Amino acid sequence: MDEKALMQAAMDAREHAHCKYSGFAVGAALLTADGQIYTGCNVENGSYSLGCCAERTAIFKAVSDGKREFSAIAICGAPKGEPAEKPCIPCGACLQVIAEFCGNEFQILLTDGMHTLKEFLPVRFEL
Ligand code: THU
Numbered sequence: 085m086d087e088k089a090l091m092q093a094a095m096d097a098r099e100h101a102h103c104k105y106s107g108f109a110v111g112a113a114l115l116t117a118d119g120q121i122y123t124g125c126n127v128e129n130g131s132y133s134l135g136c137c138a139e140r141t142a143i144f145k146a147v148s149d150g151k152r153e154f155s156a157i158a159i160c161g162a163p164k165g166e167p168a169e170k171p172c173i174p175c176g177a178c179l180q181v182i183a184e185f186c187g188n189e190f191q192i193l194l195t196d197g198m199h200t201l202k203e204f205l206p207v208r209f210e211l
Pocket residue numbers: 103106108109110125126127128135136137138139173174175178
């Protein structure tokens with residue numbers, strides 16, 4: 085896996101963030117098992133609770149395109165206009181959505197390096 089290229093794709097997607105309410109821009113790049121990259125950004129709404137995180141945008145794009153197997157996701161976030169240097173840890177809702185499709189060893193690439201899903205979500209809700 086080209087980690088640098090995956091993070092760059094997340095950085096590029098972050099440029100599209102619609103974050104006029106929080107001012108916090110997030111980008112994500114999801115790598116499918118067959119080597120494709122689906123990107124996402126956070127998309128906020130004037131009716132605040134309707135906004136969607138960057139990670140879920142990327143996952144929903146991929147799933148709606150028929151993809152179900154994923155190897156990694158790169159995530160970056162920071163206040164809009166500032167460089168995304170500090171690691172942006174995915175929120176609990178996004179971790180649960182990732183867990184719907186990915187196992188414990190799924191790779192989560194942040195700006196401080198590679199992590200696993202189980203590191204951030206040691207247990208998961210299962211129906
Ligand atoms: N956000 C994400 O896109 N991903 C996360 O994992 C956490 C937060 C977004 C949601 C909202 O648009 C902004 O960051 C501030 O919370």
